[in-house]
Amino acid sequence: MRLFFIIGIFLFTVMCLSAQITISGILDSTVSVRADADSEKVTAGLEEYANIRFQSRIQDRAVVHGAVNLIAASGDYALNLAGAGASIGDNFVAVLELERLYFRLRGEHIDMDAGLFRLPFGYGQIWSPCDFLNPKNPLKPDARPRAVMGAAFTWYPIDELKLLGFYTMPRDPFSNEGNGSSFGFSLDKHWEKASIQMLYSYETPDTGSANGIHRAGISLKADIEIGFVVDALYTYNYEAQTELDGLSLSVGADYSLIDGNLILLAAYLYNGENSSTAIDLPYKHNIYAGLTWRFSDFTNLSAALIMSLQDTSYTPLITFNHDLFQGAALTISVQAPFDNDSFIGVFCTARIRLRF
Secondary structure (H helix, E strand, O other): OHHHHHHHHHHHHHHHHHOOEEEEEEEEEEEEEEEEOOOOEEEEEEEEEEEEEEEEEEOOOEEEEEEEEEEEEEEHHHHHOOOOOOEEOOOOEEEEEEEEEEEEEEOOOEEEEEEEEOOOOOOOOOOOOOOOOOOOOOOOOOOOOOOEEEEEEEEOOOOOEEEEEEEEOOOOOOOOOOOOOEEEEEEEEEOOOEEEEEEEEEEOOEOOEOOOEEEEEEEEEEEEOEEEEEEEEEEEEOOOOOOHHHEEEEEEEEEEEOOOOEEEEEEEEEEOOOOOOOOOOOOOEEEEEEEEEEOOOOEEEEEEEEEEOOOOOEEEEEEEEEEEEOOEEEEEEEEOOEEOOEEOEEEEEEEEEEEO
C-alpha cells in the first residue's frame, strides 16, 4: 500500500511538471451516529474522504482524465472498508483508490473514450434501471458512480442526435478470455422539451449464463409544466428462464411551485427478481415521495419517504443543506428505517464538503 502510494505521487508529480494539468476535487468530513433498536447499541464513525480529479489537454484533439479517492476512516466507516485493501493505522484505516483514468480523442463528428471511465445510461432521477452498470440507490444519493474498463465511440451525425457504441471488460478483472464482457449501442435524440434514449447490450457467456445476457432499454423525459421520466430495462437470461421478472421499470414526475421554492418529486419502481436493479433492492414494488423547500439560494430542507408495497417497509429521510460560503457546504441527514411495522433504528450524519 505504501509503495503504491509513493509510486502514484511520483507519477503525478512528473505529469504536473511535464504538462498543464487542471486539478479540482472535493473534501468531505463526515461524522455519523447509528442507534440500533434491536441491540440497543449506539455506534459512531468518522470519515475523511477526498476525491481529487485532474485533466490535461493535448492541443484541441485529446484530453487525459484521472481521479483518485483518498479515504481515512474510523468506527463504523472503518468497518465498511475492512475488505477494501485498507491500510490500518493506530486509530484509523486508510484507502487509496483509483477512480477514473482514461483519455478522450475528439474528432469533428466522432469522439472516442477509452480506459477506466463512466458509462451512464438513462434519465432516471431516483432509480435508473437503464444505468445497469451502476444503478442508483436513493438511500445513497451522494455515492460516486463506479467506472468501468472499456472503450466507447460517440458519433454526432446531426445536431441533438448521438449514437454510442461501447465495449466493457468482464466484471471479473482476472477473466482474460472475454467471458462476461459487454458490448452494445445507444441512441439519444433531444428536442426542445423532450428526450429519448434507446439502449441494447449483450453480455457474453460466463459461468452465470452459458448463452449470455441480453439487455434492451428505453428512457424518456419530458418537461411540460410537470417533468416526466420513464426509464425501463429488460434483462433476458436463458438459464434463469427470464419472463416479467427481468423487467425494471421506473416512472417519475417532478413539479415546482411558489416561484420554484417548493419542489415535489415522486417515483415508482417495478423491480423484477432478475432485473438490473435487483442486486441492491430486494422488493418488487417501490415508491419514492419527496419535497424540497428552498429557504434561500443557500439553504434548503428536503423530506422524503421510500416505501416498499410488498412488505410495507419504509424509510423516511430528512436532509438539511446550507452553503457556509462559496465552496463550502454543510449537510445534515437523518434516516429511520422501519421493517414490517417494526422500528429498526436511526442513522444520522453530518458532513462538511469543501470544493477546490
